[in-house]
Amino acid sequence: xxxxxxxxxxxxxxxxxSFLVGLIIIVVIIGIVYNALKASAFSLFGGSQTTAVxxxxxxxxxxxxxxxxxxxxxxHKLLQEWAPKPPFGSIPVxxxxxxxxxxxxxxx
Amino acid sequence: xxxxxxxxxxxxxxxxxAALLIVVILALLAQALRTATGIALxxxxxxxxxxxxxxxxxxxxxxxxxxxxxxxxAAALAMPGCGxxxxxxxxxxxxxxxxxxAVRILRSAFVAIAQASLGxxxxxxxxxxxxxxxxxGMLLIGLAAPLANHFLxxxx
Numbered sequence: 511x512x513x514x515x516x517x518x519x520x521x522x523x524x525x526x527x528s529f530l531v532g533l534i535i536i537v538v539i540i541g542i543v544y545n546a547l548k549a550s551a552f553s554l555f556g557g558s559q560t561t562a563v564x565x566x567x568x569x570x571x572x573x574x575x576x577x578x579x580x581x582x583x584x585x586h587k588l589l590q591e592w593a594p595k596p597p598f599g600s601i602p603v604x605x606x607x608x609x610x611x612x613x614x615x616x617x618x
Numbered sequence: 619x620x621x622x623x624x625x626x627x628x629x630x631x632x633x634x635x636a637a638l639l640i641v642v643i644l645a646l647l648a649q650a651l652r653t654a655t656g657i658a659l660x661x662x663x664x665x666x667x668x669x670x671x672x673x674x675x676x677x678x679x680x681x682x683x684x685x686x687x688x689x690x691x692a693a694a695l696a697m698p699g700c701g702x703x704x705x706x707x708x709x710x711x712x713x714x715x716x717x718x719x720a721v722r723i724l725r726s727a728f729v730a731i732a733q734a735s736l737g738x739x740x741x742x743x744x745x746x747x748x749x750x751x752x753x754x755g756m757l758l759i760g761l762a763a764p765l766a767n768h769f770l771x772x773x774x
Contacts, residue, residue: 512633523640530647541658570657578650596631597687598716599624
């Protein structure tokens, strides 16, 4: 019953995922260029602290990109492994309770 | 009738789990974008907020995928006993009630994750309150079958 709806949602999510990945790449490239400009400009004027911050920002952006594109697929795999089956319907709970009650009565 | 209802609830459960996984992954990606923007602009608080939101989303997802089935199984096992003329009805109603409770708790967890991914105020307490309400309602409804059994046994 939910399959057509889930197909549409999956298609939309796939498009959105590609869009977000593209946006992250653009932001990271612009950020690296901006930080490189900042570092070179302030090193020209002797601003060592700002230069260090800009270099660290560039390294942070690169690390964040690696983290995002390597870790998020692993998290997705982990969550898929965690995805639970419906915890109802398959186990005849009331039947199990009856059996337990009968067993306890018999033991008592 | 009861079988088709249980099948419907199982399909709803599967769809909710799939939607939850999609929302979690997209939310993590959105928080990564927010973090990258914060680092590029030098906005420290923005970066911190994005990282803590990503951690919160992961915790909520863990609760929804691991905690909710355990709560539902525990509540279903705590249903009152059966027997007597309403034995079969008690079994079927226990399964249907368990399904409704499971889907309801998972829906509230899904709403919490969606709120967190949109950057709004999110708390796990609303999910837990809904879970407690659902479990309490399940136990109250589960009392009906033994009471009816007792009434029928004394009336006949």
